[in-house]
Amino acid sequence: MIQHLLLISHVSKHFGGNVAVSDVSFAVEEKQIFGLIGPNGAGKTTLFNCITGFFPTTSGDVIFDNKKINTLRPDEVCKLGMARTWQRVKPLGSLTVLENVMVGAFSITNTTREAEIIAREQLQMVELTDYTTKSAGSLSIGLKKKLELARVLATRPKMLLLDEICGGLNHTETDIILDIIRNIRIKGATIVFIEHDMKAVTSICDRIVVLNSGEKLAEGTPEEITNNSDVISAYLGGGHHA
Amino acid sequence: MSFLQPLLSGILTGGVYALAGMGMSLVFGVMNISNFAHGDLMMLGMYMAFFAFTLLHIDPYVSLVLIIPTAFLFGFMVEKLFINRVIHHPHQNQILLTIGLGLIMSNTALLAFTSDPKILTTTYSSSAFNLPGGISLSVPLLISFLITGVTIAILYLFLAKSRTGMALRATSQNREAAQLMGINVAKMSAIAFGIGTALAATAGALIAPTYYIHPLAGHSFLLKAFTICVLGGLGSVVGAGVGGIIIGVVEAMSSTYWSTDWKDVIVFVLFLAVLLFRPQGLFGKKGGE
Amino acid sequence: MKKIALSVIAATAVALPIFIGENPYLIGIMISVLMMAALSSAWNILGGYAGQYSFGHAAYFGTGAYSTLILLTLNNSLNPLFCMAMGIIVASIIALITGSIVFRLRGHYFGLASIAVAEIVRLSVLNLEFTGGAQGILLSDVSLWGIDLNSKNPFYYGMLLVLVVTLSISQYLRTSKTGYYLQAIREDQDAAASLGINLAFYKNKALLISAALTSILGSLYGLYIRFIDTSAVLDLRLSIEIILTAIIGGVGTMWGPVVGALLLVPLAEMLRSNLLGDVLVKAGLVSETSGIGVFLKENLAHAHVLVYGIITVLCILYLPKGILGLFRRVK
Numbered sequence: 001m002i003q004h005l006l007l008i009s010h011v012s013k014h015f016g017g018n019v020a021v022s023d024v025s026f027a028v029e030e031k032q033i034f035g036l037i038g039p040n041g042a043g044k045t046t047l048f049n050c051i052t053g054f055f056p057t058t059s060g061d062v063i064f065d066n067k068k069i070n071t072l073r074p075d076e077v078c079k080l081g082m083a084r085t086w087q088r089v090k091p092l093g094s095l096t097v098l099e100n101v102m103v104g105a106f107s108i109t110n111t112t113r114e115a116e117i118i119a120r121e122q123l124q125m126v127e128l129t130d131y132t133t134k135s136a137g138s139l140s141i142g143l144k145k146k147l148e149l150a151r152v153l154a155t156r157p158k159m160l161l162l163d164e165i166c167g168g169l170n171h172t173e174t175d176i177i178l179d180i181i182r183n184i185r186i187k188g189a190t191i192v193f194i195e196h197d198m199k200a201v202t203s204i205c206d207r208i209v210v211l212n213s214g215e216k217l218a219e220g221t222p223e224e225i226t227n228n229s230d231v232i233s234a235y236l237g238g239g240h241h242a
Numbered sequence: 243m244s245f246l247q248p249l250l251s252g253i254l255t256g257g258v259y260a261l262a263g264m265g266m267s268l269v270f271g272v273m274n275i276s277n278f279a280h281g282d283l284m285m286l287g288m289y290m291a292f293f294a295f296t297l298l299h300i301d302p303y304v305s306l307v308l309i310i311p312t313a314f315l316f317g318f319m320v321e322k323l324f325i326n327r328v329i330h331h332p333h334q335n336q337i338l339l340t341i342g343l344g345l346i347m348s349n350t351a352l353l354a355f356t357s358d359p360k361i362l363t364t365t366y367s368s369s370a371f372n373l374p375g376g377i378s379l380s381v382p383l384l385i386s387f388l389i390t391g392v393t394i395a396i397l398y399l400f401l402a403k404s405r406t407g408m409a410l411r412a413t414s415q416n417r418e419a420a421q422l423m424g425i426n427v428a429k430m431s432a433i434a435f436g437i438g439t440a441l442a443a444t445a446g447a448l449i450a451p452t453y454y455i456h457p458l459a460g461h462s463f464l465l466k467a468f469t470i471c472v473l474g475g476l477g478s479v480v481g482a483g484v485g486g487i488i489i490g491v492v493e494a495m496s497s498t499y500w501s502t503d504w505k506d507v508i509v510f511v512l513f514l515a516v517l518l519f520r521p522q523g524l525f526g527k528k529g530g531e
Numbered sequence: 532m533k534k535i536a537l538s539v540i541a542a543t544a545v546a547l548p549i550f551i552g553e554n555p556y557l558i559g560i561m562i563s564v565l566m567m568a569a570l571s572s573a574w575n576i577l578g579g580y581a582g583q584y585s586f587g588h589a590a591y592f593g594t595g596a597y598s599t600l601i602l603l604t605l606n607n608s609l610n611p612l613f614c615m616a617m618g619i620i621v622a623s624i625i626a627l628i629t630g631s632i633v634f635r636l637r638g639h640y641f642g643l644a645s646i647a648v649a650e651i652v653r654l655s656v657l658n659l660e661f662t663g664g665a666q667g668i669l670l671s672d673v674s675l676w677g678i679d680l681n682s683k684n685p686f687y688y689g690m691l692l693v694l695v696v697t698l699s700i701s702q703y704l705r706t707s708k709t710g711y712y713l714q715a716i717r718e719d720q721d722a723a724a725s726l727g728i729n730l731a732f733y734k735n736k737a738l739l740i741s742a743a744l745t746s747i748l749g750s751l752y753g754l755y756i757r758f759i760d761t762s763a764v765l766d767l768r769l770s771i772e773i774i775l776t777a778i779i780g781g782v783g784t785m786w787g788p789v790v791g792a793l794l795l796v797p798l799a800e801m802l803r804s805n806l807l808g809d810v811l812v813k814a815g816l817v818s819e820t821s822g823i824g825v826f827l828k829e830n831l832a833h834a835h836v837l838v839y840g841i842i843t844v845l846c847i848l849y850l851p852k853g854i855l856g857l858f859r860r861v862k
């Protein structure tokens with residue numbers, strides 16, 4: 001039997017009268033790199049917020065590692081091994097880069113010494129060791145994205161949800177981040193990531209779900225998705241060329 | 243009958259509270275700032291009415307014609323000189339700045355006017371209007387309630403119909419979007435703070451004939467205004483209006499059926515109860531944030 | 532280097548009463564400095580580290596003072612330290628109620644609710660009978676282990692001890708998991724929650740530590756001054772002074788509150804005692820009987836709050852990180 005690490009089952013999210021996510025279902029298997037794409041306002045980030053406990057779902061369930069998590073708080077979700085990054089990066093501005101990552105590491109250790117060791121490892125992995133004592137608020141956007149990645153990795157997650165981790169980055173930076181993501185998968189983590197840029201997604205994902213206006217438009221391998229006429233028209237209609 | 247008496251007096255007093263609460267709520271909505279100087283602005287309104295009466299011999303209600311524009315200008319200037327400079331600062335700094343401004347206002351008043359309470363006695367201060375059933379309504383409270391009604395109606399029309407009013411509401415809904423649409427949000431902040439100040443001063447002037455006028459009188463009103471805003475949903479001007487009436491009635495009821503000493507405690511307990519059970523306020527939609 | 536500086540400061544603080552022992556007035560001011568430094572440090576754990584500004588810390592101070600004095604007037608043979616512990620319990624209950632209502636919510640609510648709770652405590656004490664109401668409470672005599680508590684020196688060392696404890700807790704927190712978590716909450720609550728931090732739990736923890744320390748200081752103050760009423764220990768103005776001390780020294784820094792207290796308390800004392808007026812008169816700049824001389828004499832006591840207001844405004848506009856913020860290394 002195939003092990004679903006994450007199961008999204010008929011999830012809907014309404015804000016007052018607005019339907020942001022409508023009856024979306026899909027499953028993510030262990031060690032997959034799973035893409036969640038769609039035009040602006042398709043409900044991707046809202047769905048992330050529902051999965052990670054920031055928004056309660058209006059209906060439907062989110063099952064992670066055989067536990068229902070859509071009624072849990074964000075910190076409880078994190079403790080179960082699911083970590084996320086933010087589309088608009090959220091550095092702990094006045095703390096140093098090292099301290100930022102240590103905050104992540106404290107979710108798996110109680111001692112400052114161990115947290116620092118874990119943090120340094122992660123900073124090495126994302127190549128931020130030159131910046132350890134810089135304040136996080138002073139970094140460039142590209143470095144902030146790397147910092148976010150190092151910080152969530154320090155929580156040693158089973159599953160990583162990355163919200164437009166390549167947004168605002170140039171090609172070289174994007175390639176570096178994609179390499180890091182491939183490395184993370186090799187180490188055994190499962191990754192769901194939201195991306196705007198179809199090329200980045202198709203180059204790395206095993207499987208893709210396309211959202212449009214809150215609904216699931218298509219699901220399949222990158223090849224199936226790029227050839228799907230609904231997806232092409234949604235993207236063209238939304239003004240986004242793949 | 244004894245039930246109707248506190249209910250009606252409560253509604254009359256609540257009208258003035260509503261005015262103070264709406265001023266605070268407007269500032270909160272447009273600028274996202276909790277104005278801790280609001281009570282002291284009310285206190286300034288009380289003194290303005292007092293001096294208009296004793297020095298210029300103008301009836302306190304008529305003096306509103308002078309007080310409202312003066313207070314608006316004062317608020318506009320305070321925003322331009324001080325508040326405006328911390329609009330992007332952390333929330334706590336904004337609060338502290340308004341606390342500092344409030345301390346300056348109340349303690350300057352203390353130096354200038356001494357701590358002796360002043361009483362504004364008009365010919366009709368203690369007269370009452372008798373209704374059948376033994377209910378009596380204080381004439382100054384009745385007049386102030388009518389003026390409150392007119393003020394709220396004007397405010398409503400201004401916010402609903404005028405260009406500036408619509409721009410204020412747009413800024414309140416979404417500051418960034420309003421700015422993108424070409425609204426001068428800095429100017430809107432100054433106008434909102436001016437109107438907020440004018441409303442606070444009006445409320446102060448309206449209660450001047452029925453309260454002790456004292457440099458520190460603003461403090462108890464500040465907390466009431468907060469309670470009203472939270473009750474009505476932070477930032478909701480209409481909610482604050484209803485919240486004011488509710489607070490007025492709760493106060494009058496607890497004075498009648500329990501004790502005057504405890505009426506403020508009951509108001510603050512109500513405040514905590516709202517936070518516990520309905521943090522978005524009675525009329526708010528969004529919770530939490 | 533740092534250790535040497537610390538030892539010098541500690542030795543000076545311990546030896547100070549020996550040098551000025553003959554002058555109860557100066558010892559009194561030093562006690563106020565130590566107390567305000569400790570109060571502000573305790574506030575700083577919640578306000579500076581966790582970014583949760585309490586505008587009602589007088590509630591915890593007053594709770595400590597009132598609990599201790601009420602118990603001692605009921606039974607003079609009680610150990611003052613036991614009364615102090617009772618104060619901590621009452622303060623912790625108030626803190627837990629406040630925290631459990633407000634810390635579920637985001638945004639501006641904690642600041643507002645902290646004032647509401649403080650006002651509820653103040654008005655209740657004012658209206659109840661066993662608290663002495665508007666008259667306040669007078670404690671005639673008290674002793675502990677045969678130490679003469681009528682002299683000021685024991686309280687100097689008592690306040691110094693609590694300050695050292697508070698600073699040690701601050702230092703420990705800063706370098707521990709809890710401290711990192713509190714700072715993460717201050718910087719960005721969403722990011723903090725997504726990294727596994729239980730926001731309400733850690734905010735409550737900071738509030739409890741802060742309230743307990745503040746209550747101890749209240750008890751000590753009550754024993755020291757032996758007459759308290761609501762305007763002395765439960766007033767909103769006290770809460771504001773505590774915050775202002777931290778702001779001027781540097782919010783979120785360990786020594787900021789101490790620096791703030793060293794500046795503000797003597798300044799307030801100078802204004803309160805009309806030292807400025809005296810100096811001007813002695814320098815022959817102002818005649819004691821002239822209009823200005825009389826005005827200063829009559830009004831400077833009130834003016835110290837006005838000066839606090841002006842300092843607050845200037846500090847927020849020009850020095851939002853406080854004095855220590857000026858010297859902080861630029862990263």
